[in-house]
Amino acid sequence: MVGKANLSFDAIKKMIGKMGSDNLLTSFVSFPNRVCFETQDDEEKVILFLRQHPIVNLPWIFMAVLMLTLPSIFIFFPPFASLPSSYQFVVTSGWYMFVFGYMLAKFMGWFFNIYILTDERIVDVDFKNIFFRRISTAKTEEVQDVNIQSSGSFETFFGYGSVFIQTAAEVSQFEFLYVPNPDRVGKILNQLIDLEEQEKLEGRVK
Amino acid sequence: MDIFTLIGSITFLGIVKFLLVTLLLVYAVFAMLMMRQVSAMTKAVTMKDDYVIRILGVINFGFSIAVLLMAIFFL
Numbered sequence: 001m002v003g004k005a006n007l008s009f010d011a012i013k014k015m016i017g018k019m020g021s022d023n024l025l026t027s028f029v030s031f032p033n034r035v036c037f038e039t040q041d042d043e044e045k046v047i048l049f050l051r052q053h054p055i056v057n058l059p060w061i062f063m064a065v066l067m068l069t070l071p072s073i074f075i076f077f078p079p080f081a082s083l084p085s086s087y088q089f090v091v092t093s094g095w096y097m098f099v100f101g102y103m104l105a106k107f108m109g110w111f112f113n114i115y116i117l118t119d120e121r122i123v124d125v126d127f128k129n130i131f132f133r134r135i136s137t138a139k140t141e142e143v144q145d146v147n148i149q150s151s152g153s154f155e156t157f158f159g160y161g162s163v164f165i166q167t168a169a170e171v172s173q174f175e176f177l178y179v180p181n182p183d184r185v186g187k188i189l190n191q192l193i194d195l196e197e198q199e200k201l202e203g204r205v206k
Numbered sequence: 207m208d209i210f211t212l213i214g215s216i217t218f219l220g221i222v223k224f225l226l227v228t229l230l231l232v233y234a235v236f237a238m239l240m241m242r243q244v245s246a247m248t249k250a251v252t253m254k255d256d257y258v259i260r261i262l263g264v265i266n267f268g269f270s271i272a273v274l275l276m277a278i279f280f281l
Contacts, residue, residue, distance in 0.1 A: 022254065023254075032253075034252070034253065035251070035252065035253050036252050037250060042277045045279070058259075086280050087219065087281060090276055090281060094230060094233075094277070097269050098207075100266060101236070101237060104240065104262055104263070104266050106232070107262075108240070108243070108247075111259060112251070125250065125251055130239055130240050130243045131239075133246075133247065133250075135250060176257060204247065
């Protein structure tokens with residue numbers, strides 16, 4: 001059984017090949033090193049690891065830079081200007097702390113919004129804010145339809161888009177939003193579906 | 207101390223200090239939740255070098271506690 005599982009994984013590896021860089025902030029990498037998730041089976045292998053394209057972080061980075069410059073403007077206006085220096089120091093420290101928290105929360109929103117394709121299923125880790133997280137999975141054999149959408153000048157220029165996956169699982173639609181190389185993602189997913197069907201026909205069950 | 211003396215002893219800086227401490231206390235709780243959420247997420251999905259984000263979470267919480275203590279004791 002293990003030998004057959006390894007055989008199909010080798011076939012997938014040969015078919016897809018290594019793509020993307022393997023660093024902490026990567027948004028597209030195939031066969032990543034040291035990526036695993038809580039509900040992963042022992043023999044299950046991660047084929048593709050995705051995040052949203054880094055360009056989606058631009059609005060909050062711009063906002064954070066703007067917020068960081070605010071204390072230098074506060075200083076000229078009451079009531080901040082009329083406060084004693086110890087109060088000004090605490091208020092300014094508090095403000096920078098708040099901005100740091102804002103940046104961290106936004107960064108976490110991007111960092112932990114993960115899409116994973118394994119040799120057995122698709123995994124969607126949704127992390128909208130610090131109070132909401134959801135991990136949805138569906139077996140590859142339950143995938144019914146894959147739609148790729150790339151619209152707008154930004155998405156076309158930077159080469160990212162969304163992949164919508166219809167499934168027969170409890171979660172009927174998986175949305176891989178603003179991922180780099182959506183065409184490749186769709187192609188890989190279709191290859192995995194084909195391989196799964198082939199395995200089913202040959203009677204190989206993992 | 208009657209109510210009028212109590213109201214009379216309230217100063218503008220006293221109100222500012224009270225508001226600051228309350229806000230910073232709320233933020234410290236928020237930072238703690240954030241740290242716990244980072245920890246939960248890095249357990250849910252383990253990645254290469256993900257200790258970096260855990261450190262950022264701890265720094266944020268430490269920073270919030272430091273500013274809260276500063277507000278309580280320095281003001």
